[in-house]
Amino acid sequence: MSFVSVVPDIVSAAAGNLAGIGSSLSEASAAAAAPTIGLLPMAADEISGAVMAAFAGHAQQFQALSAQATAFHDQFVRTLSGGLGAYVNTEIANAGQAVAAAAEPVTQSFNLPFGPFNFAASITNSPPSADGSYFTSGSVTATLGPLTLLSASGSSTGSSNGPIGFSMNGTTPYGPVGLSLNGFASTPPQGSTTMQITGGSLSLSPAIPLLAALYGPAVVGGASLTNSTGTALYALSTGDWLGAGTAYLTSPLNYTGAVLFGTTTVTLPDPSWVAPLGATSYPQVHIPFGGLFAPASPITVTVPTISTDGGTILGSEFALQGTKFGGYFAVLANSVGIPI
Numbered sequence: 001m002s003f004v005s006v007v008p009d010i011v012s013a014a015a016g017n018l019a020g021i022g023s024s025l026s027e028a029s030a031a032a033a034a035p036t037i038g039l040l041p042m043a044a045d046e047i048s049g050a051v052m053a054a055f056a057g058h059a060q061q062f063q064a065l066s067a068q069a070t071a072f073h074d075q076f077v078r079t080l081s082g083g084l085g086a087y088v089n090t091e092i093a094n095a096g097q098a099v100a101a102a103a104e105p106v107t108q109s110f111n112l113p114f115g116p117f118n119f120a121a122s123i124t125n126s127p128p129s130a131d132g133s134y135f136t137s138g139s140v141t142a143t144l145g146p147l148t149l150l151s152a153s154g155s156s157t158g159s160s161n162g163p164i165g166f167s168m169n170g171t172t173p174y175g176p177v178g179l180s181l182n183g184f185a186s187t188p189p190q191g192s193t194t195m196q197i198t199g200g201s202l203s204l205s206p207a208i209p210l211l212a213a214l215y216g217p218a219v220v221g222g223a224s225l226t227n228s229t230g231t232a233l234y235a236l237s238t239g240d241w242l243g244a245g246t247a248y249l250t251s252p253l254n255y256t257g258a259v260l261f262g263t264t265t266v267t268l269p270d271p272s273w274v275a276p277l278g279a280t281s282y283p284q285v286h287i288p289f290g291g292l293f294a295p296a297s298p299i300t301v302t303v304p305t306i307s308t309d310g311g312t313i314l315g316s317e318f319a320l321q322g323t324k325f326g327g328y329f330a331v332l333a334n335s336v337g338i339p340i
Contacts, residue, residue, distance in 0.1 A: 105125060105126045105127065107124040108123050109123075116144055117144050118141075120141045120142075121141070122138055122139050124136065131159065132161065133157070133162070134157070134159065135155065136155060136157075137155040138153065138154060138155070139152065140153075140170070148171075150170055150171075151170055152169060152177070153169065154166065154168030154169065155167060161186055163182065163185075164182070164184060164185050164195060166180065167181075168180070174208050175205020175206070175208070177204055179202055179203075179320075180200055180201045181197050182198060183195060183199075183316075192311045194313075194314055195311070195314070196303075196314035196315075197301075198318060200321070202320040202322045202323050203323055206331075206335035209296075209323055209331045209335070210328075212325055212331075213325070213326065213331040213332070214328065215289070216289045216291060216292075216294070216326070216328060217291050219266070220258040220289055221258050221259045221291075223258065223262075223264050224251075224254050224257075225251065225255055228247050228251035229251070231243070231247040232244045232248050259292065260291045261290075261291050261293050261294055262291045263294045263326065263327075264289050266287045267284050267285070267287075268285050268287070269282065281304045281305070281306050283302065284301070285300075286300045286301070286302065289326065290326040292327060294326050294330065295330050296327060296330035296334055297324055297325065298320055298321060298322070298323070298324050298325075299319070300319045300320070301320060303316045303317070
């Protein structure tokens, strides 16, 4: 199979992209701090002052969340560059040997300490069968001091011509997690391999989408304030005083609507962050956030067509069925078995 060089290229590019994204996130958060936290009251009355104080409070919460996300992001990049790269290279090496003679299963283990954080994994590659099918199993453990952040095991199956799949189940401090992906591969007699991921599912403890939903109003509200501020500043820069005043005066109403019913999707990585890095093709994950009464939706994934000398990953877009993210009340209803 000749697609074996495709995924390592993606992982290498992803690690580089994520490193740059962290810097861009910090810059964007700092740029948003002044116009959101420093809004002036619309008038001198107490109500206007209270409204602006509430806006500033949400903005400060958003900045605190951004700082926590930046710290987590830095650790994730280091883990991806080390552990995941080794895992993927081992995984696809097994697929690339699907036409080789039978051999005994081979187990590889590695341990990557980062101060108090430790990431360990064990991967067992079973010998490929005569029809080109393969099977790989493994386990992963991530700890922070005495705390186990993730303990999971999984497996992947596939062949040079036919369905491919990956599944993982584990536990976290917030409860159990599960992820599965499926697709197909095709290898013509005298050609390179093409593969495509066509679907998947995500199962998380209800605490995780509920925690995200609690920040939903701050995320969509902050986005509304940022948009209103940007509109007002642009209008001022073009001499449109009426447009600037309208944007300023309607910002509380827009903010309220966003906090209650608004929706927004956080895409990782955002094209504007990656463009300066020179990357043109990369997978993206779209996470829905919403106001208090917004609907809940699944996470979606977009995979572009990526071709190398080793093969081609065909483009696809699919939703991860199962756990949904979005408005607090919709997520709360789903967590107790009431689908909305």
